Amino acid sequence: MTDVMIKRRRARELALQILFQADVGNLPIEEAIDTTLADASDLDKEICDYAVQLARGIWQRRSELDSQIQSVTPHWTVERMAAVDRNLIRMALYEMLHVPDVPYRVAINEAVELAKEYGSTESRRFVNGVLGALVRKLNLDKTQRKRG
DSSP, X not given: OOHHHHHHHHHHHHHHHHHHHHHHTTOOHHXXXXXXXXXXXXXXXXXXXXXXXXXXXXXXTHHHHHHHHHHHOTTSOGGGSOHHHHHHHHHHHHHXXXXXXXXXXXXXXXXXXXXXXXXXXXXXXXXXXXXXXHHHHTTHHHHHHHHO
């Protein structure tokens, strides 16, 4: 893994912690950011900056992201999903739609890897399945091929 990949992975972990706190703890996003970053004072500024960018962007667009997620999970409400799973899916979808330098395959792979580490035994498959359905629904495989 390159230095950039390692930093992005760590930033995604940090963003997941922020989102989890805001989501489960019902905290304002800025409070969750402050609390999480207070415990991460030894981290590189680049890592913290990307984590905060992700967390704020995801939180601001949560209803848009959840609506997209809900459209491919008719038998599961977003609220019923495990908190780790729903926040990883939100993060990957946000990166696929709003972070042009992250290819959708990278966003999915990172979410699946984090699901293995932080989710339940079923999280990896669930996260991968929902994100795969979103890629097909949004035609990301075709649009990103043209772009890349």
